[in-house]
Amino acid sequence: GQNIDQPTEMTATEGAIVQINCTYQTSGFNGLFWYQQHAGEAPTFLSYNVLDGLEEKGRFSSFLSRSKGYSYLLLKELQMKDSASYLCAVMDYGQNFVFGPGTRLSVLP
Amino acid sequence: DSGVTQTPKHLITATGQRVTLRCSPRSGDLSVYWYQQSLDQGLQFLIQYYNGEERAKGNILERFSAQQFPDLHSELNLSSLELGDSALYFCASSVVRTSGRDEQFFGPGTRLTVL
Numbered sequence: 763g764q765n766i767d768q769p770t771e772m773t774a775t776e777g778a779i780v781q782i783n784c785t786y787q788t789s790g791f792n793g794l795f796w797y798q799q800h801a802g803e804a805p806t807f808l809s810y811n812v813l814d815g816l817e818e819k820g821r822f823s824s825f826l827s828r829s830k831g832y833s834y835l836l837l838k839e840l841q842m843k844d845s846a847s848y849l850c851a852v853m854d855y856g857q858n859f860v861f862g863p864g865t866r867l868s869v870l871p
Numbered sequence: 872d873s874g875v876t877q878t879p880k881h882l883i884t885a886t887g888q889r890v891t892l893r894c895s896p897r898s899g900d901l902s903v904y905w906y907q908q909s910l911d912q913g914l915q916f917l918i919q920y921y922n923g924e925e926r927a928k929g930n931i932l933e934r935f936s937a938q939q940f941p942d943l944h945s946e947l948n949l950s951s952l953e954l955g956d957s958a959l960y961f962c963a964s965s966v967v968r969t970s971g972r973d974e975q976f977f978g979p980g981t982r983l984t985v986l
Contacts, residue, residue, distance in 0.1 A: 793973070804873065804961055804977035805914070849914060853973065857927040859904070861914040 764788050766862035768850055773868045774840055782835045782848050782865045790855025796824050796835045797849040799864065805849055808835070837867075845869045874898065875978035877962050883984045889950040892981045896943055896964030902926065903945040904965070904975060905937055909958035920945055949983070957985045 766786045774780040786794070793812040797805035811817055811826035811833060823836040837844055850862040874897035884890055896903050905917040916929035920939035931937075934952075939945045949956060959982050963975040 795974075804979055806873070806977070807974045810974065851914075857919065858929050859916045859919075859927075859975075861906075861916065863913045 764854070764858075764860045766850055766852060766860055768848075768862040768865045770863070771866045771868070773870060776840055776842060776869055776871050778840050779836065779838050780840060780867065782837070782850075782867065784833045784835070784850030784862055786831050786833070786850070786852050786860075786862075788852045788854045788860055789858075791828060792853040792855060792857070794824075794826055794833050795851045795853070795859075796822075796833075797851065799847045799849060801846070808848075840869050842869050842871065873976040873978065875962060875964050875976050877960075877978035877981050879981060880979065881982050881984075883986065884952060885986055886952055886954060888952050888985075889948065890952065890983065892947040892949070892960055892962075892983075894945045894947070894962030894964075894978055896945070896962075897976055900964035900966055900976070901943065902965045902973075903939055903943070904963040905931075905945070905947050906961040906963065907958045908961060908980075909955075914961070917947070952985045954985050957983055959983075 796808040799805040809824035816825045821838045826833045847864040847866050849864045876895045878893045902921045904919045907915045917931040919927040923939050937947045959980045961980045963977045965973045965975045
């Protein structure tokens, strides 16, 4: 079956670093995506990993280990506007997108 | 603004009814995806169309159907509506690169309320 796990909620302080983990078991693997979704809004693309390793994009980085079925999203220099849900999604061999339940991040002053 | 448009923004209807949600993808994007997001189930992939043809199917109920037209806009038809169909329905579009890095751009969503 298809399964993606993420922590439900996380809290961090403004200016800090937070790591959001994602583990997955899917029918094949064609890439892993991270999306940010503010409450009541549409998801917006953050990052894409298909090979093992770290992808860095400004304050956001994403890591992938295909052998472990594991990814994380690293957010540095947290800002209040980073308070949102972060969705991990995997594209399987059938070109289906499987989304995780999302991690709700609260950034406190 | 992602460039993806969805209409209507809000829809209120009764059980047993049928509704149509409309999506226009970004200019140049050939693929359209439909998602359902409810409070207790997160974002659920429903179906993908590429250049008019169905490409992938997720957890889409038989009461639901979709199509993509020659001008690439797409419609999601929901029939025999039930209370549990109340949700936010998102459309997303992408270019579909051969590299697989298929970044999706989401529309603002249609909030469906079934009473």
